[in-house]
Amino acid sequence: MEAAASDRRGAAGALALPLKTAGLVLLLLSAVVLGTGLGSVNVPPGEVLGALWRGVTGQALAGNDVIVWQIRLPRVVMGVLVGASLSVCGGAFQGVFRNPLADPYLLGVASGSALGATIAIVAGWPRTLIPVTALLLALAAVTGTLALAREGRRFPPNRLILAGVVVGSVLSAATTALILRGEDRARQVLAYTLGDLGFSGWPDVLTVLPYAALGGGALLLLARALDTLQLGELTARSLGVPVERLRLITVVAASVATAGAVAYVGVIGFVGLIVPHVVRLMFGPGHRTLLPLSALLGGALLVYADLLARTTPLSQVGIVTTLLGGPFFLWLLRRQVSE
Amino acid sequence: MNRTFLTAALTGFLTLSGASAATTYPLTLKDDLGRTVTVKAEPKRIVSMLPSTTETLCAIAACEKLVGVDAYSDYPQQVTKLPKMGGLYDPNVEAIIAQKPDLVLVSQYGKLEGPLTQAGITVVAVNPETYDEVFSKTLTLGRVVNREAQARALVTRMKSDIARVEILTRNVVRKPTAYLEIDPTPYSIGPNSFMGVLLTKAGARNIIPASMGDFPKVDPEFIVKANPQLILGVDAKTAGARPGWNSIGALKTGRVVSIPDDLNTMLGRPGPRLPQALRGLAKLIHPELFK
Numbered sequence: 001m002e003a004a005a006s007d008r009r010g011a012a013g014a015l016a017l018p019l020k021t022a023g024l025v026l027l028l029l030s031a032v033v034l035g036t037g038l039g040s041v042n043v044p045p046g047e048v049l050g051a052l053w054r055g056v057t058g059q060a061l062a063g064n065d066v067i068v069w070q071i072r073l074p075r076v077v078m079g080v081l082v083g084a085s086l087s088v089c090g091g092a093f094q095g096v097f098r099n100p101l102a103d104p105y106l107l108g109v110a111s112g113s114a115l116g117a118t119i120a121i122v123a124g125w126p127r128t129l130i131p132v133t134a135l136l137l138a139l140a141a142v143t144g145t146l147a148l149a150r151e152g153r154r155f156p157p158n159r160l161i162l163a164g165v166v167v168g169s170v171l172s173a174a175t176t177a178l179i180l181r182g183e184d185r186a187r188q189v190l191a192y193t194l195g196d197l198g199f200s201g202w203p204d205v206l207t208v209l210p211y212a213a214l215g216g217g218a219l220l221l222l223a224r225a226l227d228t229l230q231l232g233e234l235t236a237r238s239l240g241v242p243v244e245r246l247r248l249i250t251v252v253a254a255s256v257a258t259a260g261a262v263a264y265v266g267v268i269g270f271v272g273l274i275v276p277h278v279v280r281l282m283f284g285p286g287h288r289t290l291l292p293l294s295a296l297l298g299g300a301l302l303v304y305a306d307l308l309a310r311t312t313p314l315s316q317v318g319i320v321t322t323l324l325g326g327p328f329f330l331w332l333l334r335r336q337v338s339e
Numbered sequence: 340m341n342r343t344f345l346t347a348a349l350t351g352f353l354t355l356s357g358a359s360a361a362t363t364y365p366l367t368l369k370d371d372l373g374r375t376v377t378v379k380a381e382p383k384r385i386v387s388m389l390p391s392t393t394e395t396l397c398a399i400a401a402c403e404k405l406v407g408v409d410a411y412s413d414y415p416q417q418v419t420k421l422p423k424m425g426g427l428y429d430p431n432v433e434a435i436i437a438q439k440p441d442l443v444l445v446s447q448y449g450k451l452e453g454p455l456t457q458a459g460i461t462v463v464a465v466n467p468e469t470y471d472e473v474f475s476k477t478l479t480l481g482r483v484v485n486r487e488a489q490a491r492a493l494v495t496r497m498k499s500d501i502a503r504v505e506i507l508t509r510n511v512v513r514k515p516t517a518y519l520e521i522d523p524t525p526y527s528i529g530p531n532s533f534m535g536v537l538l539t540k541a542g543a544r545n546i547i548p549a550s551m552g553d554f555p556k557v558d559p560e561f562i563v564k565a566n567p568q569l570i571l572g573v574d575a576k577t578a579g580a581r582p583g584w585n586s587i588g589a590l591k592t593g594r595v596v597s598i599p600d601d602l603n604t605m606l607g608r609p610g611p612r613l614p615q616a617l618r619g620l621a622k623l624i625h626p627e628l629f630k
Contacts, residue, residue, distance in 0.1 A: 066563055070586075071583045187522050187526060191524040198525070199581055201583075
């Protein structure tokens with residue numbers, strides 16, 4: 001981040017790209033290292049490395065090993081997966097809708113999963129069922145949005161966005177009604193709707209991984225088509241891009257990745273909206289760099305945000321991303337303007 | 340009796356305002372919202388919007404004054420027949436006004452005092468939040484509804500009941516370190532919260548330090564590190580499924596106890612059933628004392 005800030009007048013120099021990519025990779029690595037090393041319990045670096053070694057080789061865990069290997073590392077990996085998923089989806093949505101304000105929750109995934117989680121929480125079902133209902137309703141919400149937005153075989157962007165807003169509002173209202181019914185569990189629901197990485201273990205990570213890999217991977221493959229689409233719908237069509245199908249595949253792939261990201265950790269705001277813009281400002285708008293670099297930066301940022309959440313009274317990663325993301329983004333925009 | 344009274348005096352001091360038996364009206368007091376309120380005459384038609392307030396009124400012989408309660412007031416039995424006025428966040432203001440109350444007792448949360456005051460109804464906010472406030476607010480309620488003597492008797496009785504449990508738990512040789520979960524996010528309780536005081540009095544050592552606050556959200560790794568010998572408020576299956584928790588002493592020895600619903604309700608209510616809540620908690624922590 002510092003390196004990028006001190007880099008004068010370098011919007012997207014061709015030579016600077018590998019350097020900056022390396023910078024982002026380093027940023028992600030440092031996030032993983034610090035995220036695993038730091039926390040409310042102090043574990044010396046040597047012990048952290050030992051714990052990782054014993055974890056990987058399957059030896060018996062002793063002392064702080066459990067904290068490092070079974071609590072912190074899966075939490076960090078979950079942060080990387082979720083941050084990367086949200087950022088890639090945000091970038092893809094902004095590209096496919098040609099709308100800078102698009103974010104992964106545009107089509108009602110967040111309100112769907114929040115409703116699903118709330119149903120499970122208020123009904124008092126076991127925690128393992130929360131992500132299941134969240135996932136189901138997230139996918140149901142997107143299906144509803146697509147059905148509402150359809151015009152014959154087309155999905156016009158404006159109708160999709162409007163349908164997403166409507167579906168989101170209806171589901172949010174239902175969630176609120178449920179929260180009022182089960183007041184004593186309101187705190188748990190609130191925690192979910194603010195996004196929280198607490199209690200992420202290896203099984204959760206393994207559950208989210210296929211969603212992130214499938215959805216995110218599909219989006220990365222669409223990067224070139226998304227680039228063509230930026231020339232305008234007509235141009236893209238005449239260049240042989242199946243625009244309707246591209247839109248549909250993007251929406252489905254992004255919904256799969258977002259639903260997986262949201263299922264366990266809830267609705268983490270701002271990351272999916274902001275990260276692609278930061279990458280665009282630093283590296284230019286081409287989707288073939290935008291999407292993978294967004295994944296790197298998003299993963300790193302979310303791990304850092306969660307580290308702050310764990311070690312300060314800010315308490316939840318979603319609060320951190322929103323509180324710090326907004327001002328940071330404004331600062332970045334102002335800097336661009338003044339240059 | 341005398342000795343229990345002395346122990347009671349040790350656990351928390353109680354200010355006895357003059358020995359007047361009856362309240363003189365109009366009564367002016369500062370309520371828990373910091374408002375200065377005047378109660379013109381002895382209230383005859385009261386609406387209580389807080390379960391603990393409902394319980395206190397009934398425990399000081401003012402139950403027959405109630406003409407409406409909030410949706411969560413469910414004790415004692417007779418209040419379940421009263422008209423329900425909605426909850427803290429979705430109160431039914433029209434239903435409250437329709438009961439023509441001369442006093443509505445609210446909590447400091449929610450937004451009831453505005454519309455009700457505008458409707459010309461006397462509103463007093465009373466909600467005990469600390470252990471000591473459970474007793475002081477009971478006396479305040481007694482003064483407001485002209486049941487001062489009963490309120491004082493109730494406080495004395497509560498303190499002696501509490502002392503009876505404390506005599507058992509105070510000299511226990513082994514006080515387990517304990518983690519009490521009030522919400523699976525997870526939230527726990529600090530030692531200075533009123534539930535935290537009960538946990539300590541019930542003969543456990545709270546793993547949450549006072550510096551974390553009264554109702555802190557806890558980092559799961561902190562709980563694993565603290566390695567409590569007893570976990571309350573979670574069922575064993577849930578606890579075992581959490582990453583890294585199988586290494587906690589309480590799980591190895593099988594001392595993970597979920598709190599029964601009725602006890603949970605009592606624990607969350609700073610009202611007259613506080614001694615019962617303490618007894619229930621002590622039974623969970625030290626079953627051997629209650630054989």
